[in-house]
Amino acid sequence: MRVAVNAEQLLYRSPGGIGRYTAQLLTVLPRLFPDDEVVPFTARHARDEVAAALAAAGVDPATRRRAVMLPLPRPALYEGWLRFDLPRLPGLHGAELVHAPSVAVPPHPRVPLVVTVHDAAPELFPETFPARGRRFHRQGLAATARRADLVLTVSAAAAEEIARHSTIRPERIRVVPNGIAPLAVQPARRRDILAARGLDAKPFVLWVGSLEPRKGVGTLVAAMARLCRRGAGAQLVLAGYPGWLGSDLVAPGDRAAVGSSLHQLGVVGEEELWSLYGEASLFAFPSRHEGFGLPVIEAMSQSTPVVASDIPALREVAGGHARLVPPDDVEAWADAIEDLLGDENERRRLGAAGATHARRYDVETTITSIRAVYRELLDA
Numbered sequence: 001m002r003v004a005v006n007a008e009q010l011l012y013r014s015p016g017g018i019g020r021y022t023a024q025l026l027t028v029l030p031r032l033f034p035d036d037e038v039v040p041f042t043a044r045h046a047r048d049e050v051a052a053a054l055a056a057a058g059v060d061p062a063t064r065r066r067a068v069m070l071p072l073p074r075p076a077l078y079e080g081w082l083r084f085d086l087p088r089l090p091g092l093h094g095a096e097l098v099h100a101p102s103v104a105v106p107p108h109p110r111v112p113l114v115v116t117v118h119d120a121a122p123e124l125f126p127e128t129f130p131a132r133g134r135r136f137h138r139q140g141l142a143a144t145a146r147r148a149d150l151v152l153t154v155s156a157a158a159a160e161e162i163a164r165h166s167t168i169r170p171e172r173i174r175v176v177p178n179g180i181a182p183l184a185v186q187p188a189r190r191r192d193i194l195a196a197r198g199l200d201a202k203p204f205v206l207w208v209g210s211l212e213p214r215k216g217v218g219t220l221v222a223a224m225a226r227l228c229r230r231g232a233g234a235q236l237v238l239a240g241y242p243g244w245l246g247s248d249l250v251a252p253g254d255r256a257a258v259g260s261s262l263h264q265l266g267v268v269g270e271e272e273l274w275s276l277y278g279e280a281s282l283f284a285f286p287s288r289h290e291g292f293g294l295p296v297i298e299a300m301s302q303s304t305p306v307v308a309s310d311i312p313a314l315r316e317v318a319g320g321h322a323r324l325v326p327p328d329d330v331e332a333w334a335d336a337i338e339d340l341l342g343d344e345n346e347r348r349r350l351g352a353a354g355a356t357h358a359r360r361y362d363v364e365t366t367i368t369s370i371r372a373v374y375r376e377l378l379d380a
Contacts, residue, residue: 141168180361307325
Protein backbone atom coordinates (compact mmCIF):
# COMPACT_ATOMS: atom_id res chain seq x y z
CA MET A 1 0.00 0.00 0.00
CA ARG A 2 1.26 3.47 -0.86
CA VAL A 3 -0.28 6.35 1.13
CA ALA A 4 0.29 10.07 0.62
CA VAL A 5 0.06 12.14 3.84
CA ASN A 6 -0.13 15.91 4.12
CA ALA A 7 2.90 16.62 6.33
CA GLU A 8 2.52 20.41 6.34
CA GLN A 9 1.60 20.51 10.04
CA LEU A 10 5.21 19.59 10.87
CA LEU A 11 6.30 22.93 9.36
CA TYR A 12 4.08 25.03 11.64
CA ARG A 13 5.64 27.18 14.36
CA SER A 14 3.41 25.30 16.83
CA PRO A 15 2.70 21.82 15.38
CA GLY A 16 0.64 20.82 18.43
CA GLY A 17 -1.30 17.59 18.73
CA ILE A 18 -1.98 17.40 14.99
CA GLY A 19 1.76 17.54 14.40
CA ARG A 20 2.22 14.61 16.78
CA TYR A 21 -0.51 12.69 14.95
CA THR A 22 1.07 13.45 11.57
CA ALA A 23 4.51 12.33 12.76
CA GLN A 24 3.05 9.03 13.94
CA LEU A 25 1.50 8.39 10.53
CA LEU A 26 4.80 9.06 8.80
CA THR A 27 6.95 6.99 11.15
CA VAL A 28 4.92 4.17 12.67
CA LEU A 29 3.03 3.01 9.57
CA PRO A 30 6.14 2.03 7.57
CA ARG A 31 7.73 0.53 10.67
CA LEU A 32 4.76 -1.72 11.43
CA PHE A 33 4.06 -2.57 7.79
CA PRO A 34 7.38 -2.64 5.92
CA ASP A 35 5.69 -3.30 2.56
CA ASP A 36 3.75 -0.03 2.87
CA GLU A 37 5.22 3.22 1.61
CA VAL A 38 4.35 6.70 2.86
CA VAL A 39 4.69 9.76 0.62
CA PRO A 40 4.82 13.02 2.63
CA PHE A 41 3.73 16.16 0.80
CA THR A 42 3.93 19.78 1.88
CA ALA A 43 3.43 23.31 0.63
CA ARG A 44 6.39 25.12 -0.91
CA HIS A 45 9.31 25.66 1.46
CA ALA A 46 13.07 25.62 1.25
CA ARG A 47 14.06 21.98 0.69
CA ASP A 48 16.37 22.02 3.69
CA GLU A 49 13.50 23.22 5.89
CA VAL A 50 11.26 20.33 4.83
CA ALA A 51 14.06 17.80 5.26
CA ALA A 52 14.86 19.13 8.73
CA ALA A 53 11.20 19.05 9.85
CA LEU A 54 10.76 15.46 8.65
CA ALA A 55 14.01 14.37 10.27
CA ALA A 56 13.07 16.05 13.57
CA ALA A 57 9.81 14.09 13.51
CA GLY A 58 11.76 10.83 13.19
CA VAL A 59 10.85 10.14 9.56
CA ASP A 60 13.19 7.56 8.04
CA PRO A 61 15.50 8.51 5.14
CA ALA A 62 13.61 6.45 2.52
CA THR A 63 10.34 8.21 3.38
CA ARG A 64 12.06 11.60 3.41
CA ARG A 65 13.39 11.00 -0.09
CA ARG A 66 9.83 10.47 -1.37
CA ALA A 67 8.65 13.85 -0.03
CA VAL A 68 6.86 16.06 -2.56
CA MET A 69 6.64 19.85 -2.35
CA LEU A 70 3.64 21.47 -3.99
CA PRO A 71 4.14 24.67 -6.01
CA LEU A 72 2.43 27.20 -3.69
CA PRO A 73 3.29 28.47 -0.18
CA ARG A 74 0.94 27.40 2.60
CA PRO A 75 -1.43 30.40 2.73
CA ALA A 76 -2.05 30.38 -1.03
CA LEU A 77 -2.22 26.59 -1.19
CA TYR A 78 -4.80 26.27 1.58
CA GLU A 79 -6.84 29.20 0.28
CA GLY A 80 -6.91 27.60 -3.16
CA TRP A 81 -7.83 24.18 -1.79
CA LEU A 82 -10.65 25.34 0.45
CA ARG A 83 -12.17 28.10 -1.69
CA PHE A 84 -11.50 27.14 -5.29
CA ASP A 85 -10.80 23.38 -5.28
CA LEU A 86 -7.37 24.12 -6.80
CA PRO A 87 -4.55 23.27 -7.33
CA ARG A 88 -5.03 19.58 -7.93
CA LEU A 89 -2.64 17.14 -6.29
CA PRO A 90 -0.01 15.60 -8.53
CA GLY A 91 0.36 11.82 -8.84
CA LEU A 92 2.44 11.70 -5.63
CA HIS A 93 4.57 8.76 -6.75
CA GLY A 94 1.59 6.56 -7.52
CA ALA A 95 -0.09 6.82 -4.11
CA GLU A 96 -3.17 4.63 -3.78
CA LEU A 97 -4.78 6.77 -1.07
CA VAL A 98 -4.41 10.31 0.34
CA HIS A 99 -4.74 11.16 4.04
CA ALA A 100 -5.24 14.73 5.26
CA PRO A 101 -4.56 14.65 9.04
CA SER A 102 -6.41 17.95 9.54
CA VAL A 103 -9.13 19.97 7.79
CA ALA A 104 -6.56 21.37 5.35
CA VAL A 105 -8.36 19.27 2.74
CA PRO A 106 -6.99 19.01 -0.80
CA PRO A 107 -9.19 18.67 -3.87
CA HIS A 108 -10.35 15.09 -4.20
CA PRO A 109 -7.57 13.11 -5.89
CA ARG A 110 -8.13 10.25 -8.30
CA VAL A 111 -7.72 7.85 -5.36
CA PRO A 112 -9.64 7.56 -2.04
CA LEU A 113 -9.34 10.48 0.37
CA VAL A 114 -9.35 10.13 4.17
CA VAL A 115 -9.59 13.25 6.37
CA THR A 116 -9.03 13.40 10.14
CA VAL A 117 -11.24 15.94 11.91
CA HIS A 118 -10.06 16.18 15.52
CA ASP A 119 -13.03 18.14 16.88
CA ALA A 120 -15.54 20.90 16.14
CA ALA A 121 -14.14 23.36 18.68
CA PRO A 122 -14.45 26.51 16.51
CA GLU A 123 -18.16 25.80 16.13
CA LEU A 124 -18.69 25.19 19.85
CA PHE A 125 -16.39 27.91 21.23
CA PRO A 126 -15.93 30.44 18.41
CA GLU A 127 -14.83 33.17 20.82
CA THR A 128 -11.69 31.17 21.67
CA PHE A 129 -10.37 31.33 18.09
CA PRO A 130 -9.23 34.26 15.95
CA ALA A 131 -11.49 35.11 13.01
CA ARG A 132 -9.05 33.62 10.50
CA GLY A 133 -8.93 30.33 12.41
CA ARG A 134 -12.74 30.11 12.56
CA ARG A 135 -13.02 30.73 8.83
CA PHE A 136 -10.33 28.16 8.00
CA HIS A 137 -12.00 25.48 10.14
CA ARG A 138 -15.47 26.13 8.73
CA GLN A 139 -14.21 26.00 5.16
CA GLY A 140 -12.22 22.86 5.97
CA LEU A 141 -15.17 21.14 7.61
CA ALA A 142 -17.34 21.94 4.60
CA ALA A 143 -14.63 20.66 2.22
CA THR A 144 -14.36 17.47 4.29
CA ALA A 145 -18.10 16.92 3.99
CA ARG A 146 -17.92 17.34 0.20
CA ARG A 147 -14.73 15.45 -0.57
CA ALA A 148 -13.76 12.85 2.03
CA ASP A 149 -14.54 9.22 1.31
CA LEU A 150 -14.22 8.49 5.03
CA VAL A 151 -13.64 10.75 8.03
CA LEU A 152 -11.49 9.75 10.98
CA THR A 153 -11.81 11.27 14.43
CA VAL A 154 -10.29 10.56 17.81
CA SER A 155 -13.17 9.97 20.26
CA ALA A 156 -16.87 9.19 20.32
CA ALA A 157 -17.43 12.64 21.82
CA ALA A 158 -15.66 14.26 18.86
CA ALA A 159 -17.63 12.11 16.40
CA GLU A 160 -20.91 13.25 17.93
CA GLU A 161 -20.05 16.96 17.77
CA ILE A 162 -18.70 16.71 14.21
CA ALA A 163 -21.94 15.08 13.04
CA ARG A 164 -23.98 17.71 14.92
CA HIS A 165 -22.06 20.71 13.59
CA SER A 166 -21.47 19.67 9.97
CA THR A 167 -23.19 17.82 7.14
CA ILE A 168 -20.91 14.79 7.64
CA ARG A 169 -23.15 11.80 8.27
CA PRO A 170 -22.29 9.55 11.24
CA GLU A 171 -21.97 6.50 8.99
CA ARG A 172 -19.03 8.17 7.20
CA ILE A 173 -17.11 8.66 10.48
CA ARG A 174 -14.67 6.15 11.98
CA VAL A 175 -13.41 6.63 15.56
CA VAL A 176 -9.75 5.73 16.15
CA PRO A 177 -8.43 7.03 19.49
CA ASN A 178 -5.05 8.74 19.63
CA GLY A 179 -2.07 6.66 20.64
CA ILE A 180 1.01 7.39 22.70
CA ALA A 181 4.61 6.22 22.58
CA PRO A 182 6.15 7.06 25.98
CA LEU A 183 9.87 7.72 26.07
CA ALA A 184 11.62 5.84 28.87
CA VAL A 185 13.91 8.19 30.82
CA GLN A 186 15.84 6.84 33.76
CA PRO A 187 14.81 8.40 37.11
CA ALA A 188 18.28 9.83 37.79
CA ARG A 189 18.35 11.43 34.34
CA ARG A 190 14.84 12.82 34.86
CA ARG A 191 15.87 14.45 38.10
CA ASP A 192 18.96 15.98 36.49
CA ILE A 193 16.84 17.45 33.68
CA LEU A 194 14.39 18.95 36.14
CA ALA A 195 17.13 20.25 38.43
CA ALA A 196 18.49 22.23 35.49
CA ARG A 197 15.09 23.94 35.36
CA GLY A 198 15.01 24.59 39.09
CA LEU A 199 12.34 21.94 39.61
CA ASP A 200 14.20 19.55 41.87
CA ALA A 201 12.08 20.52 44.89
CA LYS A 202 8.70 18.83 44.85
CA PRO A 203 5.76 19.12 44.78
CA PHE A 204 4.89 20.54 41.38
CA VAL A 205 1.70 20.54 39.37
CA LEU A 206 2.14 20.12 35.62
CA TRP A 207 0.14 21.37 32.64
CA VAL A 208 1.04 20.59 28.99
CA GLY A 209 -0.58 22.01 25.88
CA SER A 210 -0.86 25.00 23.56
CA LEU A 211 -1.51 28.35 25.22
CA GLU A 212 -4.94 29.28 23.89
CA PRO A 213 -8.20 30.35 25.55
CA ARG A 214 -10.11 27.04 25.60
CA LYS A 215 -7.28 25.26 27.47
CA GLY A 216 -8.25 26.86 30.78
CA VAL A 217 -4.77 27.90 31.88
CA GLY A 218 -6.20 31.01 33.54
CA THR A 219 -8.43 28.81 35.69
CA LEU A 220 -5.46 26.69 36.74
CA VAL A 221 -3.27 29.67 37.64
CA ALA A 222 -6.17 31.23 39.55
CA ALA A 223 -6.64 27.97 41.50
CA MET A 224 -2.93 27.83 42.34
CA ALA A 225 -3.08 31.49 43.41
CA ARG A 226 -5.83 30.61 45.87
CA LEU A 227 -3.70 27.83 47.28
CA CYS A 228 -0.79 30.24 47.70
CA ARG A 229 -3.08 32.65 49.56
CA ARG A 230 -4.11 29.75 51.82
CA GLY A 231 -0.46 28.93 52.46
CA ALA A 232 -0.84 25.60 50.65
CA GLY A 233 0.85 26.46 47.36
CA ALA A 234 3.00 24.29 45.15
CA GLN A 235 5.08 24.95 42.07
CA LEU A 236 3.14 25.16 38.81
CA VAL A 237 4.83 24.16 35.56
CA LEU A 238 3.38 25.14 32.17
CA ALA A 239 4.98 23.45 29.15
CA GLY A 240 4.07 23.64 25.49
CA TYR A 241 3.66 25.70 22.39
CA PRO A 242 2.45 29.27 22.16
CA GLY A 243 -1.06 29.41 20.74
CA TRP A 244 -3.32 32.37 19.99
CA LEU A 245 -5.27 35.05 21.88
CA GLY A 246 -2.88 34.38 24.74
CA SER A 247 -2.19 37.87 26.09
CA ASP A 248 -5.04 37.83 28.65
CA LEU A 249 -5.11 34.17 29.66
CA VAL A 250 -3.84 34.81 33.20
CA ALA A 251 -5.13 37.59 35.46
CA PRO A 252 -2.25 39.83 36.67
CA GLY A 253 -3.31 39.45 40.30
CA ASP A 254 -3.21 35.64 40.04
CA ARG A 255 0.19 35.74 38.36
CA ALA A 256 1.50 37.98 41.14
CA ALA A 257 0.08 35.70 43.84
CA VAL A 258 1.77 32.62 42.37
CA GLY A 259 4.99 34.58 41.83
CA SER A 260 8.17 32.59 41.45
CA SER A 261 6.28 29.32 41.90
CA LEU A 262 5.09 29.66 38.28
CA HIS A 263 7.47 28.14 35.70
CA GLN A 264 6.62 28.78 32.04
CA LEU A 265 8.98 26.51 30.13
CA GLY A 266 7.66 27.02 26.61
CA VAL A 267 8.40 24.27 24.09
CA VAL A 268 10.23 21.27 25.57
CA GLY A 269 11.92 18.30 23.88
CA GLU A 270 10.72 14.72 24.20
CA GLU A 271 13.17 13.76 26.94
CA GLU A 272 12.23 16.76 29.06
CA LEU A 273 8.50 16.28 28.39
CA TRP A 274 8.49 12.69 29.63
CA SER A 275 10.70 13.64 32.57
CA LEU A 276 8.12 16.26 33.57
CA TYR A 277 5.28 13.77 33.27
CA GLY A 278 7.18 11.21 35.34
CA GLU A 279 8.24 13.54 38.15
CA ALA A 280 5.10 15.69 38.52
CA SER A 281 3.12 15.32 41.74
CA LEU A 282 -0.03 15.60 39.68
CA PHE A 283 -1.13 16.64 36.21
CA ALA A 284 -3.86 19.27 35.81
CA PHE A 285 -5.86 19.72 32.59
CA PRO A 286 -8.62 22.33 32.97
CA SER A 287 -9.70 22.60 29.31
CA ARG A 288 -13.13 23.94 28.43
CA HIS A 289 -13.15 21.67 25.39
CA GLU A 290 -11.11 18.82 23.88
CA GLY A 291 -11.59 16.35 21.08
CA PHE A 292 -9.39 13.84 22.90
CA GLY A 293 -6.96 15.32 25.45
CA LEU A 294 -3.73 13.52 24.61
CA PRO A 295 -1.69 14.92 27.56
CA VAL A 296 -4.10 13.23 29.98
CA ILE A 297 -3.18 9.78 28.68
CA GLU A 298 0.50 10.69 28.40
CA ALA A 299 0.55 11.73 32.06
CA MET A 300 -1.40 8.63 33.12
CA SER A 301 1.11 6.40 31.34
CA GLN A 302 3.76 7.67 33.77
CA SER A 303 1.64 6.79 36.85
CA THR A 304 0.98 10.47 37.47
CA PRO A 305 -2.44 11.24 38.99
CA VAL A 306 -4.64 13.48 36.86
CA VAL A 307 -7.15 16.22 37.64
CA ALA A 308 -9.12 17.04 34.49
CA SER A 309 -12.18 18.95 33.36
CA ASP A 310 -15.51 17.21 33.56
CA ILE A 311 -16.29 17.46 29.83
CA PRO A 312 -17.41 14.73 27.38
CA ALA A 313 -14.10 13.88 25.70
CA LEU A 314 -12.11 13.80 28.95
CA ARG A 315 -14.76 11.69 30.71
CA GLU A 316 -14.46 9.24 27.82
CA VAL A 317 -10.69 9.21 27.54
CA ALA A 318 -9.91 9.15 31.28
CA GLY A 319 -12.25 6.21 31.75
CA GLY A 320 -13.04 6.97 35.39
CA HIS A 321 -9.36 7.11 36.43
CA ALA A 322 -8.99 10.89 36.93
CA ARG A 323 -10.42 13.40 39.38
CA LEU A 324 -12.93 15.38 37.31
CA VAL A 325 -13.78 19.01 38.09
CA PRO A 326 -16.09 21.55 36.38
CA PRO A 327 -13.84 23.38 33.89
CA ASP A 328 -14.37 27.00 34.99
CA ASP A 329 -14.87 26.52 38.75
CA VAL A 330 -11.69 28.00 40.27
CA GLU A 331 -12.64 27.10 43.84
CA ALA A 332 -13.33 23.46 42.88
CA TRP A 333 -9.97 23.26 41.09
CA ALA A 334 -8.16 24.68 44.11
CA ASP A 335 -9.89 22.21 46.41
CA ALA A 336 -9.20 19.19 44.17
CA ILE A 337 -5.52 20.04 43.77
CA GLU A 338 -5.07 20.74 47.47
CA ASP A 339 -6.85 17.51 48.39
CA LEU A 340 -4.69 15.38 46.10
CA LEU A 341 -1.43 17.05 47.04
CA GLY A 342 -2.23 16.25 50.66
CA ASP A 343 -3.24 12.62 50.09
CA GLU A 344 -0.32 10.47 48.97
CA ASN A 345 -2.34 7.24 49.10
CA GLU A 346 -4.98 8.64 46.74
CA ARG A 347 -2.30 9.93 44.38
CA ARG A 348 -0.75 6.46 44.27
CA ARG A 349 -4.13 4.82 43.69
CA LEU A 350 -5.06 7.18 40.86
CA GLY A 351 -1.57 6.92 39.35
CA ALA A 352 -1.61 3.11 39.30
CA ALA A 353 -5.14 2.92 37.87
CA GLY A 354 -4.29 5.54 35.24
CA ALA A 355 -1.12 3.71 34.16
CA THR A 356 -3.10 0.50 33.60
CA HIS A 357 -5.78 2.39 31.68
CA ALA A 358 -3.22 4.20 29.49
CA ARG A 359 -1.95 0.91 28.05
CA ARG A 360 -5.09 0.82 25.90
CA TYR A 361 -3.82 3.83 23.97
CA ASP A 362 -0.56 2.62 22.45
CA VAL A 363 0.45 4.12 19.13
CA GLU A 364 0.80 0.79 17.35
CA THR A 365 -2.87 -0.01 17.97
CA THR A 366 -3.83 3.43 16.68
CA ILE A 367 -1.84 3.15 13.46
CA THR A 368 -3.01 -0.43 12.84
CA SER A 369 -6.61 0.76 13.21
CA ILE A 370 -6.04 3.70 10.83
CA ARG A 371 -4.53 1.32 8.30
CA ALA A 372 -7.66 -0.85 8.59
CA VAL A 373 -9.71 2.19 7.54
CA TYR A 374 -7.40 2.62 4.53
CA ARG A 375 -7.90 -1.04 3.70
CA GLU A 376 -11.67 -0.68 4.03
CA LEU A 377 -11.65 2.02 1.35
CA LEU A 378 -9.21 0.29 -0.97
CA ASP A 379 -11.04 -3.04 -0.76
CA ALA A 380 -14.33 -1.27 -1.49
